[in-house]
Amino acid sequence: MKNIIMLSNYKNIIQISLWGIFLISFVFTGCRDRNTKNQPAGKEVSKMKEQAENTDFTLAFLNALFYEEDFESSLKSQLQLSQRQIADLKVAASTAVEKLSEEDEPSSKSFKESINQATTQIVKILGNQKAAQFFHFITARYNDGENTLPIEPNHIPEDTRIIVNAPAFRMDVFQQGKLVKTYSIAIGYPEFPLPTGVRKATNIIFNPTWTPPDEPWVKGKVSPGEKVPAGSKLNPLGPIKIPIGMPSLIHGGKDVSKLGAFASHGCVGLTDGQVQDFTKFLSLVAGNPISAEAIANYEKKDTKTETVKLKQPVLVELRYETIVAQDGGLHIFRDVYERGTNTIENATRVLDKYNIKLEKLSEQERTSLMKGLEDMNQDARGNKIAGVDNPESSSTGDSAKERAADKESRKDKGQVTKKVVGQKEIVVRIAALKGKGYPLPVDINSGK
Structure with missing residues (x-):
């Protein structure tokens, strides 16, 4: 990105x-x-x-x-x-x-x-x-202030919108409250995180050009400020970009190995095949469907940039939820942006939404939940996130001295964080959540 x-x-x-x-x-x-x-x-x-x-x-x-x-x-x-x-x-x-x-x-x-x-x-x-x-x-x-994120956790929309949950590396397409498509995605590096908020998609841009900034990561492949034409192998945007409340984007150009990982400077990254598929679904829910054949025709003219206006703007909701209820369990994701979200308070909020009281969980469920929160209370590099205190945790976590020693042992070379070290997700099974929660992925496009 x-x-x-x-x-x-x-x-x-x-x-x-x-x-x-x-x-x-x-x-x-x-x-x-x-x-x-x-x-x-x-x-x-x-x-x-x-x-x-x-x-x-x-x-x-x-x-x-x-x-x-x-x-x-x-x-x-x-x-x-x-x-x-x-x-x-x-x-x-x-x-x-x-x-x-x-x-x-x-x-x-x-x-x-x-x-x-x-x-x-x-x-x-x-x-x-x-x-x-x-x-x-x-x-x-x-921030135009017109739309805000839902207050309740794991909200399921009743309208048409795109929902992106960064720590889950997942993007969903909802049409009138029904989930119709799911994508595995790449997200922004922790140093350039995918933001949160409700945006709008109004246009689809085929064969976009790219103007590189004067930054070290350009590495001399192109000249800063010099427009890289559509279709160029040096253009990282891929065949399609979708501005989501300019200047943020959803775009192609990513290798499949980057999905489920960090690969952008604050955008949603897809493979070329995924962004073509996403364009089809986005235009469909917006009311002016673009067929796969039409998309292919745009891309045959890969040096010509063309913009298609969506009949109806589509909301794009950018979330950061590390605790998600989903059919029989709590999915706890790594706190990759180090926001301190894997807390017992946040888990309690999710359970309360489904009228499940923490104190009513079985001993095994409660123990598993505490361990899951503790294990996922790590940043992308596997370091414990300071300041998060989960009562009854089975682990005391890293001491301040140990964290300082770990930091001292690593050379600060200034590179972006590219990988999530270790496990990304833990599922804590809770019987009372059976059949409840945020929808399971639908027709998932994993880029492969």
């Missing part, structure tokens, strides 16, 4: 209502960092950082935003940022990603560390008040 460090992630980055809460509080707790007189108390700082960990905003995101044509000018006109402040933001953002590559050696930096780094840098450069305004600007620019 190399197309889109500059754009693809970043409308949704930015589904960050928590940033609004987080940085509004800065306005009332002090002035600039260099002014120690009115600095917020340490406890308040800790609370704000904890809130920030529930968002996805990193300096890599900021770096991507500067590739949008009017982003910099908007910072000047709407926020009245000085040229020096904008230059400092650019330096901080580009420095954060200049060492990132896509080699096999994983990064040793925690995703939470990346978020905290962004928090510190933005406030340091802009000051508390301007930082608050900055994130309000981001929210207003990229």
Whole structure:
């Protein structure tokens, strides 16, 4: 998904209502960092950082935003940022990603560390008040506020929409509340995560061009800023891209080995065959079906970019649910984006939806649930996620000393995290969930 460090992630980055809460509080707790007189108390700082960990905003995101044509000018006109402040933001953002590559050696930096780094840098450069305004600007620019994620867990829609659940590496097509198709997908690297929120698909673009950013991962294969034509082997978008509330995308170009793994800079990645199949289903549920033959005809003219407008926009819901009830069990997925979601509280919320009380589970079911939460409370590299305390857990997890030693033992070469080390999913069987929960995959397209 190399197309889109500059754009693809970043409308949704930015589904960050928590940033609004987080940085509004800065306005009332002090002035600039260099002014120690009115600095917020340490406890308040800790609370704000904890809130920030529930968002996805990193300096890599900021770096991507500067590739949008009017982003910099908007910072000047709407926020009245000085040229020096904008230059400092650019330096901080580009420095954060200049060492990132896509080699096999994983990064040793925690995703939470990346978020905290962004928090510190933005406030340091802009000051508390301007930082608050900055994130309000981001929210207003990229989140139209028309649609929000469901409050209840594992929500099954009654309308027509696409649902993507990142930790499950799964995308579903619903038509009037009925699941009609499921796809295995690739998602964004933890350093460039797939965002959350409800977007819209309005167009299908055949034979898209690609303009590479000035980033290390381009690696000299093409020149930054030089448009790579449709049909070129150097174009990573594949034969079709679907903007989902620009600038995020669903697109092809991925090898089947990348499915169920990290392979993009914040987008949903499919193989060429999958994206062709998905186009057929998307156009069908949108009301103007495009046949497989028509899709093939578009691709025969692989150097000509053509756009087809969908008759009806289709909602695309980007979720991050690591605990999903599904016909007889709780599916617990690895917390690959390190959000601290595999908790007993979240498991209880899912069970409560189906009128199942945690205390009513059998001893074996309860024990298995606690162990499953503990085992899946790991980031993509297999490190325990700090700050998640599940009572009755059978394991004490890694000690702070052990985690520090593990971090010290790894070389921080700045590469993106490409693989999920170890088991991705555990199913905890619960008798009372039989026949209940989110639908099983339907006619799954695994890309093979």
